[in-house]
Structures are given as C-alpha cells and as structure tokens.
Amino acid sequence: MNWTWFHKLGSPKWFYDISGRWLPWLSLAAALLIGVGTVWGLAFAPPDYQQGNSFRIIYIHVPAAILAQSCYVMLAVAGVVGLVWKMKLADVALQCAAPIGAWMTFVALLTGAVWGKPTWGAWWVWDARLTAMLILLFLYFGVIALGQSISNRDSAAKACAVLAIVGVINIPIIKYSVDWWNTLHQPATFKITEKPAMPAEMWVPLLIMVLGFYCFFAVSLLLRMRLEVLKRESRASWVKAEVERSL
C-alpha cells in the first residue's frame, strides 16, 4: 500500500493546499445532500403507522448520533497518530473536531428528548443508551477543557490524545447498550446482516441525510483546521504569503 499521502500530512502547507481544493466540492455536496434529505424526509417520506409524523425527527437525530460517535472515533485515531507518529496535524484535527462532535452529541440528545416526550412519555430516562451518550458528551467536554487548560501545546496534545483514546471504550458501549441490557431506547433499525426494519422510501432520505452530515462535518472540520494551522504556523513564510494574498 502507498503511504505517501499519510507522510505528506506531516506538512501543514500540503494540508492547507489540498484542503483548499476539496472545500468547495465538499460544501456543495453537503448543501445538496442535506437540502434534498431534509425536504424528502420531512415532506415526502410516508408517516409511521404508530408514531405518525413525530418519527420524522429520525432525519436529524440518527445522523447527529452517528456523527457524534464517528467523530469520537476520529478523535481517538488522531490521538494514536499524534502519540505514535508525533504528527502536529493530528493534534490540530483532534482539537478542532472535539467541539463539532460535542455539538452533534448535544443535538442527538436534544432531538431524542423532544421525541421521547410524546413517544415514551418522558424527556429523559436513565437507560443505558441515553446515559452512555451523556457520558460521550462529558468526554467531549473533557477533551475540550483539557486542551484549553494546559498552556504548553505539546503537553496539552498528549493529555487530550490519551483521554480521546481511553474514552473510545464508550463507543462500543453506546452501540451495543440496547442489545446487552433492557433499555427503553429501541434496538438498531439498521443491521449489516439483515435488511432494514424500515421501507426504502423511509431509509433512502435517511441515508442521504447521514451522507450530508458527514460532508458537513468534513467542511466545518477542514475550515476550523485551516484556521488553526494558519495560527500555529504564523511564523512560516508560506503563511505570511497566504495571509498577504487574502488581504
């Protein structure tokens, strides 16, 4: 396998150039997918036989929850890369992704509560899935706080990477909580081995929304990372040239 792309990530300038080329396409894809998915999901998908229209919150809740977990896995991968290969960009990615992931977790919890009130009869229940998701939110807060509170950049990077890696244990717990314990939260509708417990006219817009959320995540992450790279490399000549050019 060709690993040159991986080693090139060690160069912030290369990252800045390549991400600048990807951004317009990713933004376009995010806007298109989320636009189509929202209209399709909220207006054209059929209502559910039991929940009626309130099930439509799935089109925000599920993508946000998937993103919240994927983002944390990404944090852990960035943490490993940062600790093992000492790559500076890994810390940039970790610090920039954490607030986005925290927001995604918050959106998933909030939409879940809004849906839970009419469906279950309660805003919040201390069941395993919900509690594990709340722990994920606190893990994100921990990573953000740790990164902000240590002034030495290298020590902060190391501490955040360790927390991100240790916290990744929570991800399988979130995923399998509904299978391991009796929970109020329903088990997964989509399984790799079975066909979805939902007709295509419902899951196609959901899939579009999930892809759209991934593109949106990539766009906001790249934007934040580019700014952070410029800040950290502010003494490099290419950054000075870049800033001069954009002024």
Added chain:
Amino acid sequence: MNPLRKKRLFIILGILAGVGVAVGLALSALQQNINLFYTPTQIAAGEAPQDARIRAGGMVKEGSVSRSADSLDVQFVVTDYAQDVTIRYRGILPDLFREGQGIVALGRLNADGVLVADEVLAKHDENYMPPEVTKALKESGKQPEGAMPASAGGKMGGGQ
C-alpha cells in the same frame, strides 16, 4: 515502522486493552443495575426487591386493559409471554400505549404482587412502516411486524 513508533503503538494498544477489560468487568458486575427494567419472569422468580421502587417492562396483554369509568385509574397485565404482572396506574398514558405495545412501568410491588405504578412509559420498537402498509397487512390477515408477539416478545424477554 521504526522500532520506537512500534513500541509506542504497542503501549497505547496495551493501555486500551487494559482499560477495556476493566470497564468490561465493571459493567458485567453492574449488569443488574444497568438494566432499565425487570421482566415479568424476573419478578415472578423473586429477583425484584419487594420494598423498593422498581421498573417492570413487557408487552401489554391483549384484552387486559380495564379503565375505570369515573377516574383515570387503569389496570392492565404486562407479559413477556412466559409470566404476567398486573399493573395498576392512575394518570395519563403515553400516546403509544395500547394492547400489544411494549411498556415500562415504575412503581412498587404490593403484597398481592400487583405493581402500583406512578409512571408508565411506552417502549417503541425498531420497526417503522407507512400506515398504508399496516393497513394492507391487516387486510391480508397478517399483523404488522411491530405488533407481532413473536418478534417483540423475543426482544422483551430476551434481555437476560
């Protein structure tokens, strides 16, 4: 990969495995406390404490719901298709409450083994369907999958 990086990678993997085992042991020790509710089988076997507020979960038995004519009192039977628990409740039931639906009730067991609930939550399953499909299924004599005792009961009772 150079030896130093390899060493660091193995240290990280070692830490992760260690923490994973620790969390796994802690969770398996807490197994009973993490479950949101007791199934009727567990209650019948005496696994649920008598003098504490507990949650009981299961499917509402068909034809078991009886409402009082002049108050919000309602009594119904919850089943996991092996054992039953009678539940008494006063209050407004959630939208999804109906016969054949999974529910979780919070309350105390009285001396007769009846759970006097002060909160009833409806449990939704993982099946989604447009209403036309359910209607077509009903007309062809088949129940919609979501309300089918076999699939839902398997989940409800299969927690342990």
